[in-house]
Amino acid sequence: MSKLISKRIDDLAFFNPSEKIVEGQTLKKIPMENLNVWSRKITGFVLGEYKSGSKFRNNDVLVAKITPCLENGKTAYVDILDENEVAFGSTEFIVLRPKEGIDSNFLYYLAISPTFRKRAISCMEGTSGRKRVNESTLKLYDILLPQEKQQKKIANVLLALDKKIELNNRINAELEAMAKTLYDYWFVQFDFPNEEGKPYKSSGGKMVYNTTLKREIPEGWRDGIIEEVLDKVPHTIKVLNKNILRSGKYPVVDQGQEYICGFTDTKESVLEVKDAHIIFGDHTTIVKLVNFDYSRGADGTQILISKEERIPNYLLYQMVNNLNLTRYGYARHFKFLKEAKIILPMINISNKYNEIVIPIYEKWRHNFFENINLSELRDFLLPMLMNGQVTVK
Known part of the structure; x- marks a missing residue:
């Protein structure tokens, strides 16, 4: 078992670090809906005029502090900004920035660990359905953590699993885009393959005006x-x-x-x-x-x-x-x-479309379930790596 050190949470991270943003400035904004449950990756951003909200940079960790978002696992690692860029987001985020001697990726995995989450949930106050973490109380909790060198090793193991999950998600997005492009080509532009294998409309296929749709469609449709x-x-x-x-x-x-x-x-x-x-x-x-x-x-x-x-x-x-x-x-x-x-459409055309896209969606399904298995492996290893039961050499 590796040696662990007991530290207060506010010795590990700055809570909501100060950033200078001019009110009314247009910046990248990350709403709560851009954090998926149990997902490291932020799904995107919008441009918004800054009036209030949490402020952060790359390598910060966003933790949802309101129920049920915290209980559901909405915690993310900021890595979608440019160098030195500051963005803002929901007022319901706690922003954690690692202090000296704390690896930023390790801080993310610490924030999603059962120990940290149990501490945070125990600090929630307020009426039912609108409870929020009392950050002043959360800061005072002690938590065990390894030395920085071991932190990086732990984070790298867990990060490798998350990066494979992110890769599968990107592949799946491309697979869906392929099926969508084929649909547009065949059923919007009407350039499905004719009997000679050429694009129907572009090759002079007969089009008939449809009074209901108020447009031309292929003959027989x-x-x-x-x-x-x-x-x-x-x-x-x-x-x-x-x-x-x-x-x-x-x-x-x-x-x-x-x-x-x-x-x-x-x-x-x-x-x-x-x-x-x-x-x-x-x-x-x-x-x-x-x-x-x-x-x-x-x-x-x-x-x-x-x-x-x-x-x-x-x-x-x-x-x-x-x-x-x-x-x-x-x-x-x-x-x-x-x-x-x-x-x-004609049934032979729709059946041909089906034949082409079924393998695409089967590959999508394979990646989807692989991600489930990878997530379960990460979640199984995480607490044991954090408490020293399992070490990385």
Whole structure:
């Protein structure tokens, strides 16, 4: 067991370090929604006029201090800024900046460790549903940590796992972009391959004006509405929040932007997927493809599936995802989408599209579940590395 030193948390990190920002200045802003649960990586930023909020630089750690974001694991490492750039974000972030002798990556992993999180959650004050960490109390807690040299070794092991997860996420984003590009090329520009393998419209394929759609479409195609081709999956059993785990055998899908809100081992609530299903959120514009067995999370999460032979589920996913969902009534509820106009292609074209994209989404699924395994390995190793049960040579 490696030697550990007891230190107060405020000896390890500066809390909300001071930065000079002129009020009204336009800067990168990181809202709470750009922190995923149990994810090191910040998903992006917006440009905003600074009025108030947390301020930070690269190598700082952002910890959500409000319930339920803290309990759900919203903690991230800042690495998306330019050199010496200062950004700002939610007032509900605690910004941690490592002090001398503390490795910045190690500080991130310390912040997501069970010991630190238990300390932070125990410091929460306020009314139910709006509790926040009392930072003054959190600073006073003692915590055990290794020497800086060992900190770097621990951080490098955990960081290697997170970087592989990030790589898989980038690959999956590219895979989805490939399927989307093919959809646009075939079903928006109508340059699907003709009998000679040439792009249909660009090669002079016959186009016919459709009065309903008010545009030309390929001969043999027709107009339709969403209600014709789409059904809800019946009998989906909701998994209660208390039964949603941080890890488990089956993902729990949800309409939130994180898409997967947790896991369950409860077989009774699992939907077995032979082809693919689609998640549609009543209260968001989220549309996601599910090509794995899963359980359903929050109310308002609609599970959709094709009921039309010429629109297989992988094509249906692209169709729904390419609708302007903001146009369809209060909270984009599914019932407002039923009359949305769509183009129905020839069945041989849609089947060919399906044949091409299924391997793409199978690779996506492989990466998705590999990330689950990598996350579980990281979470298994993290506390043992932090408390010295496991050492890195």
